[in-house]
Amino acid sequence: MVPRIQLYLLVLFIQVLVIAAWTNPSDFSALQALKDEWQYTPPNWVGADPCGNSWEGITCINSRIVSITLASMGLSGQLPGDIENLSELQTLDLSYNEGLTGSLPNGIGNLAKLTSLILVGCGFSGQIPDSIGSLKQLYTLSLNSNKFIGPIPPSIGTLQKLHWLDLADNRLSGSIPVSNGSAPGLDMLVQTQHFHFGKNQLSGEIPSQLFSANMSLIHVLLDSNRLTGKIPATLSLVQTLETIRLDRNSLSGPVPQNLSKLTNVQEMFLSNNNLNGPLPDLTGMMSLYYLDMSNNTFDASDVPPWFSTLQSLTTLVMENTQLKGQVPAALFSLPQLQSVILRNNRLNGTLSIGSSYGTELQLVDLQNNSIQFFTDKAGGYGIPIILVDNPFCQGSTVTYCILPRQVNSSYSTPSNCLPPQCRSDQVSSPNCQCAYPYTGTLFFRAPSFSDLGNSSNFVSLQQSLMFTFHSNQLSVDSVSLSDPSKNLDDYLTISLQVFPSGLDHFNRTGISAIGLVLSNQTFKPPPSFGPFFYIGNSYQYFSGIPSSSGSSSSTGIIIGAAVGGSVLLLLLLGAGGYAFRQKRRAETAAKQIDPFALWDPNKNSGGVPQLKGARNFSFEEVKKYSNNFSETNDIGSGGYGKVYRGTLPTGQLVAIKRAQQGSMQGGLEFKTEIELLSRVHHKNVVGLVGFCFDQGEEMLVYEYIPNGTLKDSLSGKSGIRLDWMRRLRIALGAARGIQYLHILADPPIIHRDIKSNNVLLDERLNAKVADFGLSKPMGSPDRTHVTTQVKGTMGYMDPEYYMTNQLTEKSDVYSFGVLLLELITARAPIEKGKYIVREVKQAMDMTKDLYNLHQVIDPVIVSSAAPRSLEKFVDLALRCVEEQGVNRPTMSDVVKEIESIMELAGLNPNAESASTSESYEGARKGYEHPYSDESLFVYSGAYPHSKVEPK
Structure with missing residues (x-):
């Protein structure tokens, strides 16, 4: 009778589970694959019904998963190919999870309904799959700030609905693809408004075919690449353009004169190239706020009169452009002018700022010119005017002849009240509430202003952020902005803190929603800030683990099933205990032979030594990655052994240090060293990728550092x-x-x-x-x-x-x-x-x-x-x-x-x-081996005691 009752309870329990589990089986299987691959998934990812149990970060419609948004969750692992089975998926946002690595699966192209693919600030590598071109509904493609290599897939040109294309800050190489009859190219993206390709390794000329009059582009960002050749005159055909960044390349030839037709352009960066010929006449660009053409070899010419006609101009940077003659006083009377940087030129004569200079003027830097006289005014100008290394300053100690100390803006969002005394791990919000804020950094790629001391700019940015968060029904109490500064890429960086409303912390749903607003460009900053991207930090202060029963069964059924299960459990305890003891004995014996036998880096068992980000490679894997330890991959040798360059399946380059016989440590000593190295994580310390302790080999696998010692x-x-x-x-x-x-x-x-x-x-x-x-x-x-x-x-x-x-x-x-x-x-x-x-x-x-x-x-x-x-x-x-x-x-x-x-x-x-x-860099002269003979090797012998004389 008892077995029949138990069987009845078990069948009834299973039936309840089946009725409750209404998520599409294929979708659940795909999501389960993600859960199995990733570490640190949300704690309520349990049970067989993601839709019914409202798994965090998962949105469903009619039992089908349509959205995965998991920004700043601290996820790690790779994106499995099973993702292609989520056939109804429309949004995939995994941004700000640095632990997500490896290549994108080719099957991602099967997500036919995907409109937003957003993977900002992760650790993905390898080539961008050509199958991306199959995502015909795609509106937003943001893959910036990863480690992708190889060419831009030409197939992207077939995405006719694409609005936002951001591939910046990767390691992409090759030329910019354009169509050639049978093959597609980016020139076909007539609806796309954003070409963000900066901070890559793109080479070759900018194709003239890339631009046409029927395009909708407002941002063309190609800065910090390896582009050569001339600026194509066809750029002037795109009348919708607002921001142009072609700086930090190797472009040459004259600047096309017809760029003056781009009357909507607000920011133009052409600096740090090899441009030559006459300075272009940009008289028609009356919307221009920010102009930087520094460090080019233009023909020597007097300061052009059109400088003084650009009524919207806030910033003029023309350092090292062979300007000569006298600076006209009319330039300084432009109403919005904030900064004039004309250092390292041939300017001469008398400098006169005049009495009607603009009220916004904050900096005039004319150092290292040939200015002989300066018409000062009584009491001075009250702004930095730098004339160091001009004849005027010979023997002079006036303020204008001393370099001022560089001071960054100290702006921080002020409190609206008296800040309370918070716990050491909490922060006081602008509304004086102690909380755990969500933090990150906003990067503005082309702001139209240069005065970082004007707090009104940041107040408007703060108000715009709050308006966006509240418009999207997000539980945000306040935001705080701080430490605005310009980095070496001329990007404006601002630290952001977002504070929760009602509680002192966010839950996972709140964090992923805020992350999505910032990653998919829902947030539109004030126009003066220009194009931006955001890199968020992982959030560590979630509210706790939500409970999830996995079914709607009654308490009685659960208790009954538990009683029935307990009977079976008691029968198994004796055999289980014996099996456990036998397993422990086997593990102890294995550990004596191989100290890594029980070392599982994918589990957080307390007594087992833990790797922190390092991987245990097999000998066959390392052999494959180093091309069978070939001579062509040999990049150095020393007392410890040899170092080989290797390539992981993700495309990541590594340096493999292989010990030779005689220099190898014992197994326990080697394990101790690995544990030590795996704890070392800092941007200024070479990272350990993994190790190999297999087939009598000891090898360490480090990140590959390309520019050597x-x-x-x-x-x-x-x-x-x-x-x-x-x-x-x-x-x-x-x-x-x-x-x-x-x-x-x-x-x-x-x-x-x-x-x-x-x-x-x-x-x-x-x-x-x-x-x-x-x-x-x-x-x-x-x-x-x-x-x-x-x-x-x-x-x-x-x-x-x-x-x-x-x-x-x-x-x-x-x-x-x-x-x-x-x-x-x-x-x-x-x-x-x-x-x-x-x-x-x-x-x-x-x-x-x-x-x-x-x-x-x-x-x-x-x-x-x-x-x-x-x-x-x-x-x-x-x-x-x-x-x-x-x-x-x-x-x-x-x-x-x-x-x-x-x-x-x-x-x-x-x-x-x-x-x-x-x-x-100068000529590399065939320099191929970034590790010298001694680099990355252990010298295990003591030096002889011959005294070192340091005096």
């Missing part, structure tokens, strides 16, 4: 030219990386081998500290030193450590001080028997210009470095190489000092690095 660039081997600005940024990046190891790594790490060979430069010449083969964890934060055998590189080694065997964080500081001297001199630490520290100290004379170091300092930087910044840099380096560690600064002090030096040199230490390394 700092040593190669300082020696000229790489062909990259490092000016003073770049060297300061490299010094700051390396210092921040070491500071992270000393303070924020868990446990703190002493690198023990800081040198120019172990500082790598990425595609934007950002410094990354590499090679942890000799690194030592400090263990307890209270420890002051580690007693260990002396290891390191002669010339960089701390003499105190060398003599006492006591390794401290100050040992890294000493090595870094040697690195700073190497940056200044471009000399190896020990060269022809001379030690760089001793050479600098002996040549030093602080009473003389540049401390009497003219014969030691690299000539490449002498002309570009502000003398005082160079002297302070030398001071810092010598403090770092003090013989006694107690007299050296900490790395935190070093970071602050370099930031101060950068500000003294007129640089923003928090600005982004250069968009690419192209402007710093």
